[in-house]
Amino acid sequence: MTATTKERPEPSVADPVLSLSGIEKRFGAVQALSEVHLDVAPGEVVALVGDNGAGKSTLVKVISGVYQPDAGSITFSGRKVQVGGPSEAQALGISTVFQDLALCDNLDVVANLFLGQERGSRGWLDEVSMEKEAWRLLRTLSAKIPSVRIPIAALSGGQRQTVAIARSLVGAPKIVMLDEPTAALGVAQTAEVLNLVERLRENGLGVILVSHNMADVQAVADRIVVLRLGRNAAEFNIADVTTADLVAAITGASDNVVAERARRGQPDSIAGAVDE
Ligand SMILES: Nc1ncnc2c1ncn2[C@@H]1O[C@H](COP(=O)(O)OP(=O)(O)O)[C@@H](O)[C@H]1O
Ligand SMILES: [Mg+2]
Numbered sequence: 001m002t003a004t005t006k007e008r009p010e011p012s013v014a015d016p017v018l019s020l021s022g023i024e025k026r027f028g029a030v031q032a033l034s035e036v037h038l039d040v041a042p043g044e045v046v047a048l049v050g051d052n053g054a055g056k057s058t059l060v061k062v063i064s065g066v067y068q069p070d071a072g073s074i075t076f077s078g079r080k081v082q083v084g085g086p087s088e089a090q091a092l093g094i095s096t097v098f099q100d101l102a103l104c105d106n107l108d109v110v111a112n113l114f115l116g117q118e119r120g121s122r123g124w125l126d127e128v129s130m131e132k133e134a135w136r137l138l139r140t141l142s143a144k145i146p147s148v149r150i151p152i153a154a155l156s157g158g159q160r161q162t163v164a165i166a167r168s169l170v171g172a173p174k175i176v177m178l179d180e181p182t183a184a185l186g187v188a189q190t191a192e193v194l195n196l197v198e199r200l201r202e203n204g205l206g207v208i209l210v211s212h213n214m215a216d217v218q219a220v221a222d223r224i225v226v227l228r229l230g231r232n233a234a235e236f237n238i239a240d241v242t243t244a245d246l247v248a249a250i251t252g253a254s255d256n257v258v259a260e261r262a263r264r265g266q267p268d269s270i271a272g273a274v275d276e
Contacts (some may be wrong), residue, residue: 004146005164014192016075017042017206018063018094023072025058025230027035032058033230036072040080040175045197047221048210051250055230060177063208064096065089077174095173099180100162107146107154110134137166141199156169158189176200177208182216194220213235216247228252 016039033055036161040046048056061067063074065083076083076092081121083089089096103112110127113134120126134148143162145155161181168176178197182190190213197220200207211217217224224241226234226249234249 005222015042016040017077019075019173020059020063021073021075023059023062024267025055025062025067026070028268031230033062033069036227036230038208038225038232040208042174042206043201043204044222045207045209045220046219047200047224048208048227049214049217049246049250050227050233051222053229054227054250056227057179058230059227060096060210061064063089063175063177064094090171090173093172093174094177095168095171095175096177097161097164097168097179097181099183103152103159103160103164105153108151109145109163112152112163113137113148113170115167117170127174133170134166138162140169140203141166141196143196155184156189158192161185161193163188163195165193165200173205175208177210178211179210179213181209182213184209189218190216193236214243217246218243226250 018038020036020038022037023033023038024031036055036059038046038048040061048059050056050190058067058068062069063083065085065088068082068084074083075085076094081092083092083094086096086268105117107115111123114130118125119129119133131148138145138148141162143166145159145162163175165178165181179207181193181197194216197207201220201222209217209221218238219239221238223238224246225232226236226246230251233252234245236245236249259269
């Protein structure tokens, strides 16, 4: 373990928009989260990393109101909140892009962006307003979508992820969480999605990026929070971290082949090395 790895890192965020402390979550005999703390500032990308079963998805679900924590507190925009469910999270300004995206293939981009949040009244949909807003959101992301009137089925994997991220911006959130947004994507599409994450940051949003891919994390994150066995294992500023540090923190050991190779100064590219 390195010097930057502490049992309990100093809070490194001045004015977090989201702050968790002492979060506990148990499923039967499994303690999925223990004393977890996490801060995210506006305009900051925090990568949440850890091995399978580390508790990443559980933490995302606690923040998005899918699960209620057994203990601990969540402070959002300076006040203690209880996130009773996903729609409450949305109303507060916490938006989540889950791994399965939950898009409707047969509906067009506009319909997907406003699914469940349609504009209009008394059964009449304000298509003009929704289409305008769709273009505005896509422009915010500098996104490359050819038309907002084509069905999702006609889009590439990267474009679908773009639509899912654009949808997360409906309602002007302050925090966007992305669970493994590049897991199913090729190299070019991954780069496109990482660009979107940059745009979110430029727009002043706090971003929580869950990823297995160390190359992605090192490309866009400002800070990296490592969970191991449901606990905070380490926290790094992106400028100070090496791949060996990260792998050691994720696995809890510094004697594995990936860390060893990184220490010997071999190419620092381990994308996929800690993949599922
Ligand atoms: N709904 C659930 N019921 C029972 N156990 C769960 C449930 N969700 C997660 N777990 C357990 O909690 C732990 C953390 O899981 P998870 O948050 O999915 O980890 P990660 O996303 O980091 O892979 C694992 O041991 C997992 O088996
Ligand atoms: Mg998960």
